[in-house]
Amino acid sequence: MNGLGALFERLKTQYKAWRNFFFVVLAGLVGLNFVINTHEPHFGLDKYPGFFAGFGLIIGLVMVLVMKKIVQPLIARKEDHYGDI
Structure with a gap:
């Protein structure tokens, strides 16, 4: 395998290093x-350092939970909904 596939395979084997690198970058940005x-500050809570990082994390988790528990059951179809193709 060469080219782009080899690059992705190499990155896949080093995923822990990349994950740690991005966590350090995120922690550095919050630290800044x-x-x-x-x-x-325009509102009461945005005067605290790291507020928008925490706000984004909480809202992102809430959106995932809403999609998983409320929206997915509404739009889910059975596996054989469209019949045999």
Whole structure:
């Protein structure tokens, strides 16, 4: 295997290193919120450092739970819904 497939295989074998790298980058970006003031707060909670990171995490988890528990049962079809093809 060569080319793009080889690249993906190499990245797949090193997934723990990539995962840790991205966690460090994310932690660094949240840490920069303590040092750099990017804007004046408009609401009560956005004056705290890391608020938007936490807000995004919580809202993302809520969206996943809503889709899994409420929306998926509404749109799910049986495996043989369309018949034999």
